[in-house]
Amino acid sequence: xxxxxxxxxxxxxxxxxxxxxxxxxxxxxxxxxxxxxxxxxxxxxxxxxxxxxxxxxxxxxxxxxxxxxxxxxxxxxxxxxxxxxxxxxxxxxxxxxxxxxxxxxxxxxxxxxxxxxxxxxxxxxxxxxxxxxxxxxxxxxxxxxxxxxxxxxxxxxxxxxxxxxxxxxxxxxxxxxxxxxx
Numbered sequence: 001x002x003x004x005x006x007x008x009x010x011x012x013x014x015x016x017x018x019x020x021x022x023x024x025x026x027x028x029x030x031x032x033x034x035x036x037x038x039x040x041x042x043x044x045x046x047x048x049x050x051x052x053x054x055x056x057x058x059x060x061x062x063x064x065x066x067x068x069x070x071x072x073x074x075x076x077x078x079x080x081x082x083x084x085x086x087x088x089x090x091x092x093x094x095x096x097x098x099x100x101x102x103x104x105x106x107x108x109x110x111x112x113x114x115x116x117x118x119x120x121x122x123x124x125x126x127x128x129x130x131x132x133x134x135x136x137x138x139x140x141x142x143x144x145x146x147x148x149x150x151x152x153x154x155x156x157x158x159x160x161x162x163x164x165x166x167x168x169x170x171x172x173x174x175x176x177x178x179x180x181x182x
Contacts, residue, residue: 018107019107037122061144065138102117116162123159
């Protein structure tokens with residue numbers, strides 16, 4: 001009987017250690033995203049004049065320094081509302097709290113859901129940092145074909161989109177592991 005309870009305690013301690021390792025991996029990935037985002041935004045802001053660009057792949061991709069006062073992909077950027085920045089900051093904080101809560105529940109460090117949530121967390125925090133510091137987000141990645149172009153975005157936006165895509169793939173195509181009932 002004593003061995004039984006000792007094995008239960010061991011399993012609980014192992015589970016907690018595993019959960020803590022998963023959290024450390026998730027936090028590390030999110031921090032990596034924030035650092036890469038901050039570094040690239042700093043480089044662009046310091047080396048490329050506003051609205052100037054560097055051609056990378058002619059006819060397809062260039063680095064263009066812009067600043068976005070709206071949401072992702074310049075949504076609401078032209079809105080004259082004085083509360084726009086405060087609302088976007090509040091929305092970002094709520095999203096961060098939800099993502100942190102979902103990540104806290106993750107037990108596996110290398111699950112697609114954990115990686116997806118980590119990417120979303122890092123990207124959301126990276127853009128929130130800009131919004132709190134200056135009320136605008138530095139964007140610089142521009143993909144286009146002829147006169148058609150995607151809105152200018154940054155690494156934080158990319159991380160959020162990739163994270164959201166991974167979550168959708170998991171929801172649609174990954175079967176939940178359930179207990180086999182015979």
